[in-house]
Amino acid sequence: MRASAKYGAVAGLSSLVLASVAVAPAGGAAVIDAALHGTVVAAGRAAAAGIAFGRCPAVEKLPKSVQCGTVKVPLDYTDPSGRQIELTVSRVKASGKKAERQGAFVYNPGGPGASSMHFPLAAETPEWRRIAKAYDIVGYAPRGVGRSAPLSCQDPVDFLEAPTLAPTHPSASYKMERVAEAQAYAKGCADKAGATLRHYTSLNNARDLDVLRAALGEKKLTFMGASYGTYFGALYATMFPSHVRRMVFDSAVNPAPEQIWYRNNLDQSEAFESRWADFRAWVARHERTYHLGATPEEVAHSYEEVRARLAEKPAGGKVGPGQLHAAFLGAGYYDEYWPMRAKALAEYLKGDPQPLIDQAAPDPDGAKAAENGNAVYTAVECNDAPWPEDFSVWDLDNTLLAQRAPFETWDNAWMNLPCAFWPAPRQQPLDVRTEPRELPDTLILAAERDAATPYAGALELQRRLAGSVLITEEDAGTHGIGAGSNSCVNTYLEDYLLRGETPVRRASCAPHPEPDPVSLDRRAEQRKLPHTV
Template identity: 30%
Template structure:
C-alpha cells in the first residue's frame, strides 16, 4: 500500500499574483517553466554507489510547521541530473515516490535513465527524500524488531477473525512513536509533503514544475496540484490511489480486496501453466482453493522458519507473501516456491530484509503519514464488524483490508482535514493505470479520474503489476505518456491501450 496529507498556508499575495499571471501558450496550456530569482542551492556529491556521475545533491530547508514559516526548519535532500539538451530545456521533472515512506533521491540515476531521450533533453530530473526519510532530517519510532514485520504492520486479523492483537500492536507502535519520534513525527503528512514540494520548486528557481508521481506519489501529486494549481506544468500520475476525502488511507487499505481479486486469476493462470518449473496446480481453477486450504492449515499448524520475522510460516505470513508477490509478475515465483515448500512441511531460505535502521526510518515515516492524514476509529468493535464481513466476501485477504492499522491508537489528532481533490484548476494531468494492479486497482484510479474531471485524461493499460509507465513494455501506454511529457500533447479523451 502506499498511504500520506495537506492544506495551504496561503503563500503570499505577490506569489499568488505571479502564479495567476503566468503566460499561457496558444492552446491554453501553461507555457514553459522559467527560472525566477532564488538563493542558489549548494550542489555537491551524492552518497551511494552506482549513481550517474552527473547526479548532484543538495538540501532545501523547509519549515517544520508550515503554519509557522519562520520557526524551526528540517532538511529535504534533493538530487538533480540537468537536462541533456540545454537548448531544448523546458524545466524540471520531479519524480514523486510511492510509499508513504519511499524516496526518489536516486531515481534520476535509476528509472530516470529509462525516460526517452526527448524527455531527458527537456527536463532536469529531480529526486528527493520526503521529510522524515534519511538523508533528509530523519524520524524514527524505535520499534521492537517483531513489530517491524510486514505481516504485523499490515493488520492481518487472528485466524478466528479477532482484532485484539491488532489493537495491541496499534497501542504499542503508537506509544513508541510518541516516545521516540519527537516533534517531527507530528508534522509528516501528505499536505505537508505537498507544501515541501513547493519549497523545493522555489529553491530550484522554477515558476512551474512537472511531475511523475507513482502509487502514493499520485496522491501527493494530486494534492500538490490542488493546493498549487498554477505552479504545475505537466503532471503524470501513475498507478493511482483513490483520493477519498474522508477515509483516505482506510480507503486505500480496503482497495486490496479488489486489487487481489483483479490480479490473483493472472497468478493462477501462470501457476498452472504447463512447463512452468514452479507450477503448483494442473488448472487455474485449482489454485485459489489450494491457497486458501494451505493458509488455513498454516493458521492451525505454523512451520518454524529460522531467520525470518516472525520466525514461523503461519497463515498470515503466507497471505502477506501473496500480497507482496502480486505487485508484479516477476514476484510470482516467490509465492509459488513458498506454497510448494509449505505443502511439504518445509520452508525456503528466510527472505532478506533491509537493514534495521532503514526499516525503522521507513516504517516511522509511513506510520506518521497515514495516521496524521485522517482520523481512524478507536473502537475495536468497528473493525470487528468490517473484518467479519470482509472475511466472507474476500477470503483471500482474510479481513486485513478492513482492519485496524496503527492509527487506531495514534495519539495526535490530524492538524487539518484531508484535501478534497476537485476539477478546479488547469487541465494538465495525465493518469496512466494498469488494468490489474494489486495495490492501486483500476476501481480506485477511476475515483481519482472522476474527482479531477476536466483537468485529467486517463490512459488505461492492459497490463498486470504495480507501476504502468515504462514498466511493462506496453508501447501504446509508454508512447502516450512520453509524448505528453515531451510535447504537452494529450489524448482528447480517455483511452485504453491493449
C-alpha cells in the same frame, strides 16, 4: 502490508460502511490560509537560496554521475520562520543539448514513506533515456524519510521480528494481541517524535513539493507521482494549479475525502483478492512447469499446504506464514514476480526451502529503512484524516470483508490499526478539485486490474481534475505502469512529457504480455553461458 509495498510503485497504496469515526479539529480555513502564506514565504527563500548540488554522501550509495543537495522547508507551515528541516535531493542533469532542455522533472514513487533518491539512475535506462535528454531527472526523500528529518516509531530489530503468523480469519484472542500491539506502536510514535508528529501529512508533502520546485529554479512544476504520490500530487494541483506545467498521475489513489484513508484500505483489500486469483490462474496455466496444480483452486491448496508447514516449522527459522504472505503479496503488485514466487513455492514442496528463504526472509541490513518507511506511512495516513476509534468497527468491517476477500484483509487492517489509537490531531482531507482551464492538461495512467490502487480511483481523479486525460492499460494489474513494459503506455507518456500532447479525453492500451516461465528459464540458461566476442 509494509509501507515499502503499501501504496508504493516501481521506481524505473469499499463498499462497506464507515461508521463511528471520531472527527478531530483540523484547524479550519484560517490554518489553511496561514499554511499557504507560509508556503509562499518558504518558496521565496528557497528560490533565492537554490540547491548547492555536489557529491552525494556515501550513505546514499549513488555513483558520481548523480549529484545531491538539500532544501530547507518549515516543519510547520503556519510558522515559516520557525524550525526548519532539510530534505535530501538527488539529480542527474539533462543529457541533451541546451536547446532541448525543458527543466527539472521531479518524481515520487509513493508510500507514504518511499524515497526517490535513486531515481536519477533511471536516466540511463531505455524507457527514460529520451525524457532524460530533455529534463534534469530529480529524486528526493520526503519529510520523515531517510535523512530528511527521519521518523521512527520502534526499534528496527523489533519491526522485522520473524517468524510471524498471518491468520486470514483470526481468533478473538489474536485480535486482542494485535490491538495491544497497535496501541503500543502509536504510543511509540508519539514518544519518539513528540510534538513534531502531527506535521507529517500529505498536505505538508504537497507544500514541500512547491518549495522544492522553487529551489530548483522552476516557475512551474513538471512532476510524476506514482501510487500515493498521485494523492499529494492531486493536493498540489488543487492548492497550486498555476504552478503546474505538466503532471503525471501513475496508478491513482482515490482522492475523494470520504475515502482517505480507511475506505481506501478496505477497497485495496478487496481488490487484492482478484489479483491473487490472477496469479493462481497463471500458475495453473503453467502446471507443466511448476506442478502446483492445474486449476486456481489446486494452486491455492498448494499455497495453504506450504503455509501450514511453515506454521509448524519456519523455513530457515525466519520464514513463517507472515513472511510467506508478505512475499506473495508482491505478486499482487507486479506480475514480473510471478515466476520467481511460483518457483519458490514449487521448490519448497519438493524439499528445497532455500528459494523461499531467499525471497521471504527479513533482511537485517534493511531493517532501519523498513522501520522508517513504516513509521512515515503510519504517521501520514493517521494524521491525514479521521479513522474509526472503536475497534468494534474495524472488527465488523474486516470480518465481513474477509468472508469474500481473505487474502489481504486482516494483514492490511493490522498495519493501519495504530490509527485507531493515534495521539496526534487528525486533519480533514482536502477536497481535490479544479475548475475548467484552471489547470493545464494532466495525464493519468492506470491498469484496469491494479489492486494497490483500484481503477475506480483513476476514474474519480479524472472527474475531479478538469482537463485530465486517462490512459488505461486494459485487463492488466501491474502497479505503476509508466515507463514500464507496455510500449503503448510509454508512447503516451513521452508524447505528454516531451511535447505536451495528449488524447482528447481517454485512450486505452492492450495489456503487456504475461510472464512466460519457459522463456525466462531459457534466458537464465543463456546468461550462464560464457560470453564470447
